[in-house]
Structure formats: C-alpha cells, structure tokens
Amino acid sequence: MEEKELIQEISLPIYQSKGWMKLLGVILIINGIAAVFTLVGILICWLPIWLGILLFKSANLIESAQLNGDKPMLLESLRKIKTYFVINGVLMLIMLIIIAITILMTGGAIFSMMNSF
Known part of the structure; x- marks a missing residue:
C-alpha cells in the first residue's frame, strides 16, 4: 500500500467527523x-x-490530509486534537477540584451551623 493511500485510510474516521x-x-x-x-467571562x-x-x-487540516494523502497535515491535525483534549482535561480537573472544595466548605458550614444550636 502506498503512503498516500495509507494516510487517506488512517485519516478517514476523523475526516468523516470534520x-x-x-x-x-x-x-x-x-x-x-x-x-x-459577562463580568467573570472576560477573564476566561x-x-x-x-x-x-x-x-x-x-478539521480543515484533516480534510486536506484526506484529499491529498498529506502526512504532515495529518500529524498537525492530530496535534491540534491532542491540544484540545489536554486543555479540556486540565479544565475538567480544575473544575473537579473547585467542586470538591465547594462541597467541603458547604459541608463544614452546615456542620458548624448545626453545632451552634
């Protein structure tokens, strides 16, 4: 199988979701x-x-990679997808930490209020 055909075959699933x-x-x-x-939105x-x-x-790079069998475009497209998922993963971890802290603080406040009665 020629490299161009291999690139086209490998890029097909992502190409179909472009x-x-x-x-x-x-x-x-x-x-x-x-x-x-929004006030907070300006920061993020x-x-x-x-x-x-x-x-x-x-999506544009994967389209070119699929049509031309271009390996550098396929790799660049995959790098951008990787960056997208890394950023989303970090944001999810930050969100989970904030949620955990909020739950702990809320639980502590409720416990403190219950002890004062």
Missing part, C-alpha cells in the same frame, strides 16, 4: 465571544475561543 468538529468549533467560538459580555473567554479555533483548524 463537520461535527467545525460545528463544535464555531459553537465554542460563539460561546467565547458571548462570555466577553479566550479559552473557548482557543478551543474552537483548534477544532476548526484541525
């Missing part, structure tokens, strides 16, 4: 733009915009 990647990318960009108008609005751009660029 429409969903672009849709999610646009939604994330719009979400980031909307976050600019760049994250969804960045994630949206990563997905959109990855």
Whole structure:
C-alpha cells in the first residue's frame, strides 16, 4: 500500500467527523465571544475561543490530509486534537477540584451551623 493511500485510510474516521468538529468549533467560538459580555467571562473567554479555533483548524487540516494523502497535515491535525483534549482535561480537573472544595466548605458550614444550636 502506498503512503498516500495509507494516510487517506488512517485519516478517514476523523475526516468523516470534520463537520461535527467545525460545528463544535464555531459553537465554542460563539460561546467565547458571548462570555466577553459577562463580568467573570472576560477573564476566561479566550479559552473557548482557543478551543474552537483548534477544532476548526484541525478539521480543515484533516480534510486536506484526506484529499491529498498529506502526512504532515495529518500529524498537525492530530496535534491540534491532542491540544484540545489536554486543555479540556486540565479544565475538567480544575473544575473537579473547585467542586470538591465547594462541597467541603458547604459541608463544614452546615456542620458548624448545626453545632451552634
């Protein structure tokens, strides 16, 4: 099997989902733009915009990789997808830590209130 055909075969599953990647990318960009108008959102609005751009660029790169059998484009697309998931994973871990701290603080406050009666 020629390298071009191999690249096209390997990139096919991601290529088939490029429409969903672009849709999610646009939604994330719009979400980031909307976050600019909130007080807290000004601080973090760049994250969804960045994630949206990563997905959109990855979808465009995978399309070129699929059509041309271009290995560097496939690798760059996969790098962008990797970055997207790493950022999302870090954000999820931060969110879980914040939730755990909130639960502990709320539980402590409730316990403290119960002891005062």
